[in-house]
Amino acid sequence: MDERWQRPRGTQDVLPAEAERMERLRRLVAQVAELYGYGAIETPVFEQTAVFVDGVGGATDIVQHERYSFVDAGGVALTLRPEGTAAIARAYVENGLSAWPKPVRLYYWAPMFRRERPQKGRYRQHQQYGFELYGSPEPTADAEVLLVARRLLQAVGLSPHVLVNSIGCDQCRPRYREALVAYLDSHGAALCGDCRRRLADNPLRVLDCKQDQAVARGAPDIAAFWCDACRSHQEAVVALAAEAGIPVERDPALVRGIDYYSRTVFEVHDPSLGAQSTVLGGGRYDGLTVRVGGAPVPAVGFAGGAERLLMAAGAALGAPRVPSAYVAQVGVGHQGWQAAERLRGAGIPTEVDLMARSLKAQMKEAGRRASVVVLAGGREWEDGLVTVKRLSDGREAAVALANLAGTVREWLNGVEAEHAEPK
Ligand SMILES: [Zn+2]
Ligand SMILES: [Zn+2]
Structure with a gap:
């Protein structure tokens, strides 16, 4: 077939049967949101590029390699939304949501655009669901979003298992970063090309590089560098989740590749899915509103890909057709x-x-x-x-x-x- 009439590489056409499963999932997300009091928010499909460069971080893969950016006829630099959290932080600040009674609970279901290497269940335009909880610095807030994630995954027949870590705060992370860079420098020759570059601007990312697992395993553990506040926060989140019956395990190499996180980061897996078992991820991002022009507001949340979740859900969302x-x-x-x-x-x-x-x-x-x-x-x-x-x-x-x-x-x-x- 003439290439001009093929869809762009890494995108998909969603045909009726799959669109129907997708719609079921969307309704399920909305039901879970309602149960926990999260209100829907919609932001534009594109934002001014600075929202993502400053919000997500200039050294991240999303900003460096994966964004679809363009200059419109008026000369404005715009970017198709690659993730929801920075855009919602922009909307939170711009619409004065900090004046609302706290906490402010928001959720979204929206297309995202990233120029990733195409692979199964991963598309350059994909559908994401996400939950954002603004205004509470308490560990109960972190634990609540874990409860939301669990309820959502259980509803599609998965058995969530949570990997959690704390990447510390502005007080304690710089000391860890120093120790990590010193360690990584001493193993510089063993690192992949990407990671040698990351050493200067995003050294924590080396920890979750697939090619450098051997080096990462020997790296200093951030737990030894946590300040007292970060330590007790992390311990409380883990205890609350365990109390709620959510299996949690600390993963010292879990850092997530986005600059806005602080303290809690987590990934939810379903071990039955094998190697690609990550279903969703999230964490705390207390400093994000500052990056997009606002006052600091504590916040925590998670997001996941709908296609990925549908693939994992298998038959769970394939209810028989309505009799007609x-x-x-x-x-x-x-x-x-x-x-x-x-x-x-x-x-x-x-x-x-x-x-x-x-x-x-x-x-x-x-x-x-x-x-x-x-x-x-x-x-x-x-x-x-x-x-x-x-x-x-x-x-x-x-x-x-x-x-x-x-x-x-x-x-x-x-x-x-x-x-x-x-x-
Ligand atoms: Zn700290
Ligand atoms: Zn690497």
């Missing part, structure tokens, strides 16, 4: 059209032939698409009647047009009840 009706036209005319629209008016999903098929071919089509078929037209129609037929058991009756919707709904409910029975 099909109207077959008997003989010549458009009575089938009228009957179908009558059913839709009563809220019943209904299809009707648009291919001028024979009655036999329409019945075959009905078998593929619907649970109940209605035959409309001919002599019967002149008498004000249609035939209703249930495909699962062949039950059949002639009913008055006035009773059509009621009968079809009743018979469809019967089908639904059969579907609902445990197998």
